[in-house]
Amino acid sequence: MPRSGIPGIVIRRLPLYLRCLTLLAERGEDVVSSGELGAYVGVSPALVRKDLSYFGEFGKQGLGYKVAFLRDSLMGILQTDRDWPVILVGAGPLGHALMHYEPFQRWRYQIVAVFDRDPAKISQPIDDLTVQPMEDMALVIEKRRIMVAILAVPAPHAQNVAEELVACGIRAILNYAPAHLVLPSHVRAAYIAPVISLQGMTYYL
Amino acid sequence: MPRSGIPGIVIRRLPLYLRCLTLLAERGEDVVSSGELGAYVGVSPALVRKDLSYFGEFGKQGLGYKVAFLRDSLMGILQTDRDWPVILVGAGPLGHALMHYEPFQRWRYQIVAVFDRDPAKISQPIDDLTVQPMEDMALVIEKRRIMVAILAVPAPHAQNVAEELVACGIRAILNYAPAHLVLPSHVRAAYIAPVISLQGMTYYL
Numbered sequence: 001m002p003r004s005g006i007p008g009i010v011i012r013r014l015p016l017y018l019r020c021l022t023l024l025a026e027r028g029e030d031v032v033s034s035g036e037l038g039a040y041v042g043v044s045p046a047l048v049r050k051d052l053s054y055f056g057e058f059g060k061q062g063l064g065y066k067v068a069f070l071r072d073s074l075m076g077i078l079q080t081d082r083d084w085p086v087i088l089v090g091a092g093p094l095g096h097a098l099m100h101y102e103p104f105q106r107w108r109y110q111i112v113a114v115f116d117r118d119p120a121k122i123s124q125p126i127d128d129l130t131v132q133p134m135e136d137m138a139l140v141i142e143k144r145r146i147m148v149a150i151l152a153v154p155a156p157h158a159q160n161v162a163e164e165l166v167a168c169g170i171r172a173i174l175n176y177a178p179a180h181l182v183l184p185s186h187v188r189a190a191y192i193a194p195v196i197s198l199q200g201m202t203y204y205l
Numbered sequence: 206m207p208r209s210g211i212p213g214i215v216i217r218r219l220p221l222y223l224r225c226l227t228l229l230a231e232r233g234e235d236v237v238s239s240g241e242l243g244a245y246v247g248v249s250p251a252l253v254r255k256d257l258s259y260f261g262e263f264g265k266q267g268l269g270y271k272v273a274f275l276r277d278s279l280m281g282i283l284q285t286d287r288d289w290p291v292i293l294v295g296a297g298p299l300g301h302a303l304m305h306y307e308p309f310q311r312w313r314y315q316i317v318a319v320f321d322r323d324p325a326k327i328s329q330p331i332d333d334l335t336v337q338p339m340e341d342m343a344l345v346i347e348k349r350r351i352m353v354a355i356l357a358v359p360a361p362h363a364q365n366v367a368e369e370l371v372a373c374g375i376r377a378i379l380n381y382a383p384a385h386l387v388l389p390s391h392v393r394a395a396y397i398a399p400v401i402s403l404q405g406m407t408y409y410l
Contacts, residue, residue, distance in 0.1 A: 011408050011409075012401075012405045014404070014408070016385075040385055078404045078407065080407070084403075093301065093302040093306075097298040097299045101298075103360075103399070103400045104399070104400065104403075148407065148410070172407060172409075172410060174402055174403055180245055190403070192397055195220070196220040196221060198377070198395070199220035199223070199285055201393040202352075202377060203282065
């Protein structure tokens with residue numbers, strides 16, 4: 001089945017299955033049931049089986065899934081078995097924290113360049129890197145064949161910067177700015193929106 | 206209708222409508238159509254109308270919604286028209302960045318205390334606050350009637366700390382740790398999971 005033929009909601013659950021499988025493998029578990037996977041992700045065992053059936057035959061009825069095999073299969077499907085060089089735009093406090101965010105490295109998303117518009121930040125060291133001016137973006141993206149960018153700029157700049165990124169060839173944007181992005185259909189965006197999450201919870205309190 | 210009777214998926218879209226309305230109000234717009242709201246949130250105009258109809262009559266067919274009125278109504282419904290004191294657990298680089306995260310303040314989620322387990326961090330200043338030992342949590346939560354916590358600890362500690370928070374009376378956890386939390390049903394959790402988001406995008410590249 002072509003990549004575009006599988007529902008997006010299924011794709012978005014795969015990383016959660018993968019996280020569960022990784023944890024189980026670290027604990028030395030050999031086998032996991034669709035019920036256990038479903039409990040972790042918050043879906044029914046039947047839905048786990050249906051989700052995974054899009055990609056092949058991973059388990060036998062009543063025997064569960066082999067943890068390491070399913071983990072490795074999902075890593076291949078999600079393409080997390082390769083390095084993804086990533087650029088970061090925005091060298092403020094959040095950008096600094098993201099440079100130190102261990103899960104990015106662990107999952108092979110490596111921030112290889114940092115950009116900012118602020119002259120006071122440009123040329124400053126940030127970990128092993130040096131903050132570069134936005135004008136350098138196009139060259140770095142092309143030279144290092146970057147497809148993924150992390151956006152950590154103030155909300156009012158997010159759309160403009162995203163458009164620059166797209167013009168440079170970026171195809172996936174992880175957006176930390178509290179702003180909706182309007183992007184061409186070939187570009188994917190995901191939003192980190194803690195206030196939205198908080199508001200969805202405080203409604204109930 | 207009781208709060209628990211409205212589907213969670215509807216509740217989770219309300220903050221997105223609110224963000225759109227806030228933006229439109231800042232731009233001086235008076236009226237917005239369900240089509241415009243839907244385009245921002247990524248749902249159909251019909252779904253916008255259905256979502257909002259759970260909460261009252263906000264607009265008239267063909268005339269659209271009054272921006273300021275709908276914004277204020279949603280703020281009331283989501284309880285974002287009041288202050289929410291919040292505690293932060295984890296004073297690492299991410300915790301520091303969250304202390305400076307302007308949208309929290311703007312939306313009246315104010316971090317009023319920071320806790321960490323690391324003796325090297327305890328008693329260190331962090332903005333206007335001082336990092337406190339975890340043992341102080343119960344007293345602070347009770348005294349200041351805190352219901353919301355932000356969790357920014359390493360993944361292996363997340364479940365234990367979450368359980369401590371729940372034992373202290375916390376009812377909503379915004380979890381930045383890349384770990385699934387198992388919590389009692391009266392406690393809500395939301396996950397900030399950038400790796401999960403990245404993996405859901407890099408699948409397509």
